[in-house]
Amino acid sequence: MARTDVIVLGAGIVGTSAALQLAKRGLSVALVDRRDPGEETSYGNAGVIEGNTVFPAAFPSSLSRRIRVALKRSTEANYHLAFLPQVVPWLLAFRAASRPERLIETARVMRPLFARAVAEHEVLMLEAGATRYLRRDGWLKVYRSDRAFAGLAPELALAEEFGLPLLRLDLEGARALEPNLSAVVRHAVHWPHAASVSNPLAVTRAYAARFSTLGGAVLTGDARTLQRANGSWRVATAQGPLDADVAVLALGPFAPEVLDPLGIKLPLGIKRGYHRHFRPAGNAALTRPVVDPETGFCLAPMEQGIRLTTGAEFAARDAPATPVQLDRLMPAARSLFPLGEPVEATPWMGCRPCFADSRPVIGRALGHPGLWLSYGHAHWGLTLGPASGRLLAEMITGATPFCDPAPYGAERFTR
Ligand SMILES: Cc1cc2nc3c(=O)[nH]c(=O)nc-3n(C[C@H](O)[C@H](O)[C@H](O)COP(=O)(O)OP(=O)(O)OC[C@H]3O[C@@H](n4cnc5c(N)ncnc54)[C@H](O)[C@@H]3O)c2cc1C
Numbered sequence: 343m344a345r346t347d348v349i350v351l352g353a354g355i356v357g358t359s360a361a362l363q364l365a366k367r368g369l370s371v372a373l374v375d376r377r378d379p380g381e382e383t384s385y386g387n388a389g390v391i392e393g394n395t396v397f398p399a400a401f402p403s404s405l406s407r408r409i410r411v412a413l414k415r416s417t418e419a420n421y422h423l424a425f426l427p428q429v430v431p432w433l434l435a436f437r438a439a440s441r442p443e444r445l446i447e448t449a450r451v452m453r454p455l456f457a458r459a460v461a462e463h464e465v466l467m468l469e470a471g472a473t474r475y476l477r478r479d480g481w482l483k484v485y486r487s488d489r490a491f492a493g494l495a496p497e498l499a500l501a502e503e504f505g506l507p508l509l510r511l512d513l514e515g516a517r518a519l520e521p522n523l524s525a526v527v528r529h530a531v532h533w534p535h536a537a538s539v540s541n542p543l544a545v546t547r548a549y550a551a552r553f554s555t556l557g558g559a560v561l562t563g564d565a566r567t568l569q570r571a572n573g574s575w576r577v578a579t580a581q582g583p584l585d586a587d588v589a590v591l592a593l594g595p596f597a598p599e600v601l602d603p604l605g606i607k608l609p610l611g612i613k614r615g616y617h618r619h620f621r622p623a624g625n626a627a628l629t630r631p632v633v634d635p636e637t638g639f640c641l642a643p644m645e646q647g648i649r650l651t652t653g654a655e656f657a658a659r660d661a662p663a664t665p666v667q668l669d670r671l672m673p674a675a676r677s678l679f680p681l682g683e684p685v686e687a688t689p690w691m692g693c694r695p696c697f698a699d700s701r702p703v704i705g706r707a708l709g710h711p712g713l714w715l716s717y718g719h720a721h722w723g724l725t726l727g728p729a730s731g732r733l734l735a736e737m738i739t740g741a742t743p744f745c746d747p748a749p750y751g752a753e754r755f756t757r
Contacts, residue, residue, distance in 0.1 A: 344584045346559070347587070348364050349372050349575060349589045350374065352594060353375035353546070354383055356723055359466065362550075362553045363735035371559070372559040372561050379546050380545075380546025380550070381543070382594065386692045387651070388640040388642040389538045389540065391724060392725050393460040394508070395456050396500050401439075418637070420654075433656070436611070439698050466552070469552055475541050476537060482532050482630060482632045483633050485527070485528060485529040491528065510530075519629070520679075524678055540645050564577075575712060589712060591707070596659075598610055608755055610696070610697060612656075613696050615655065616691050621647055624680065628648055629643065637674040648681060665691065695720065702718040703715045715752060732744065
């Protein structure tokens, strides 16, 4: 029977980063996935490493926005009617977590992780020879109305309290950074310390390759075969069964398939999202990701083209794709930046794994010795992969964690 110190299940950005952080600390580690690293949710994000995140995505506070969503006229969100009964408890918890005082609490407890986000990526990228994918020129949030910009005041005040650099810009200032933005922009905020990548898949692959050079094993296997055997965790892989004292579950939106049968039922929600690449029209160019929060989309320059990503769709994870938000968004996206022809025939879809309190679960699985969890990174899995991998590796090896892991524990759902 093959044995290793740790089996990491799931080779998205979260699992691959965790495996790499564990291997760097001298443990023998196997990274097990049914696909090649980085090919699920971690493939299709907007590539923003947003260490400046203050408030998480929130339930719409205005009645008119809620009505637009309910009537399926919203660009920011969509839903499948048949899925509503299942998602209502999660939505109510999300709404409760979106109250102003809860948003501030979330911002404070998530700050230590976000504060390490860019630095931890930089370390791994240097070691993995992947710095060519990294851009250090921030990202730009643009606002079409005075009202939306004024509504930012509490978030910007907290950002300033946290010491996060930000620049308030008018149209001219925004165009100094991104000359092809149109005059629909009235205000913008440049977050210069955010970073972004030009190819999220290539970054996960580079971290997996670095993991291999440190002696880590990247194996094909189905995490649903995980079981207790002779006091260890065992998983079936294409190379045969593998045992370890420690198993890390980093399966993102697929985690419940393994956790539910073990009796670990945590309230994970799914926010599906889409992307499609476009060629810029004429000589237009985009240097950094630009997000339009009022309309609910991001334009991110990627090696494949300009990636237009959508907000949330509430639907069963495996239900057929319904990329209606992209259709609704196109006029607004084209009115912001001159997009040309689409690159692919059909959009990509992925599933953000989200807890209603916008925190991931990083820590032990209670009642299951040697089983650790790292999933639910929601809108910020690329951002937080290396930092949460470091935190997990420090906890598993008994080192002093770089921040207090208590706010991310699964215990918060059972108290
Ligand atoms: C449209 C969109 C835009 C986004 N933009 C950003 C952004 O700009 N910045 C940011 O930080 N985040 C962003 N995100 C969020 C980010 O992409 C996710 O949080 C992140 O990819 C989650 O990573 P993960 O490793 O947890 O999950 P995944 O990448 O889904 O990895 C899970 C892995 O588990 C494997 N797996 C599943 N089931 C099994 C099984 N039974 N056996 C073996 N293996 C299995 C899968 O194959 C997969 O490789 C965005 C997401 C979307 C959808």
